[in-house]
Amino acid sequence: MFIPIDRNIKLVNVPKQGNFPYCTCVLIDDQIRVLLDSSCGPDLAAKLRDQGVDILINTHFHLDHTLNTGDLGPVPIWCHGLDAPAIRSVDVYWQMYGFHLYDCEELGRLLVDAYHLEDRSVQRELKDEEILDFGQVKLRVIHTPGHTPGHCSFFEEEKEILFSADIELSAVGPWYAHHCSDVDDYLDSIQKCMDLRPRLVIGGHNGVVEGDLKVKFLACRDRILRKEEKILKSLKGPATLEHLALEHTFLFPKLDFAPDIISAYRSFFNKQGVYKHLQRLIRLGYVSQEGDYYFKL
Template structure:
């Protein structure tokens, strides 16, 4: 489904817009550019027929780059900090932390299941660049936290923010791998809010044009609420495994398979590292407790 936003910007949605898919944005300027390629095979075929020139990935994740190689002879652009994880499947999976947490076989299965291989990136982007695409100019804004090289793209003339995985969903920010950074994520959410966009096109929600400021605040606060729950749970020392079993991220409605367990533990780990840095939690052996 291709939905016009104005004469030059179009929202591209497959039937499913949660992982392993996302919302893409088609720019019809002097160049035909697709922001994120996490669409279905059917939608990719339709886009290929239009003749794309460039695919820009907001970040390296599979649900935003899955069709990079299926859209014809296009150039791929990405921020320089995330480009290595697109170019190298080994770098891609290292950023998830499977090996660091003794789950290397799970990482190999993840790559195999999704068919993730080495893929080219032709141009590396930097913060502050202006991408003149003809009738549309997009400012590259580096917004790390979700990944090291995550970027949003701002059409300042029309007040439209292409927000990638600062996605304003009720689920909240996703930071369940070791390359995430919570302090950076919070700062990046605030950076987006301060732009005061008139309209946001979210990577997993589509068009957001109501209560935008409040949505950014609620999105940020979902991080802080989880943090308070972790602190409240540390009335006695607990391990990462015990904290992960609280299921603060995916909740009890999801099957607690090995991957969900892994993501839950990673999310807890990210919070614990931030809390240790703040002096609110200490680690002793494999246990964590409040100071």
């Protein structure tokens, strides 16, 4: 059930870690047994519960990182203070997606109901740069916002291992199509991870990443910048967000809903993703907005 990274760090062997709603989960098998993220499926979560988990750390609030928390039994949850409200309250959860801003409250509720999300208590709010000492393994909290405001990565300094969560070094990421996402923060967070010069990265959906990590971090950054260039280039005349969102799509998870609901979700996320870039382009002075229309300057 585990893929050992070393004596104290083990990947939970989640068969569908790359597919929604699963993720890469890591067990710190130390004096204190800690699980990083819980969306490993109910069966693996139940096995982990039987073996004993002392603390669950959620890298961020998304359901594909928190889904099987209930199957772990009563385990204290730690996460960053900026994502804690969305774990504590499902109402806050879908508001952080931004469903309420696009008249999509019903879509938000459907998502929450389909995955049986529940309010959970968070026992400890993590802060940037604090060291979490579990015995042999000591994790430094690296606050890496952008994907979500409280998204955290964790660095094992001595082993030079970075748990990067959804700063994904694969074609899956980066993803920032939520109301609570921020493209500038995401770019800064990629740089912050790169500056740590990890020997090995464990991503949130693709497990161990090795090789030239600097090149992979830069490729991650470039995927964001290329998207932005394409959006800017497509602004040949005045265009509305609705129009641009038809042209520029963002990666979308496989959800088990009827086709019309899927298409409503897809449209919602595309609008949010394009909107994030437009706001940045306005800040950078490349674009202006009048009413519902965006113009290239």
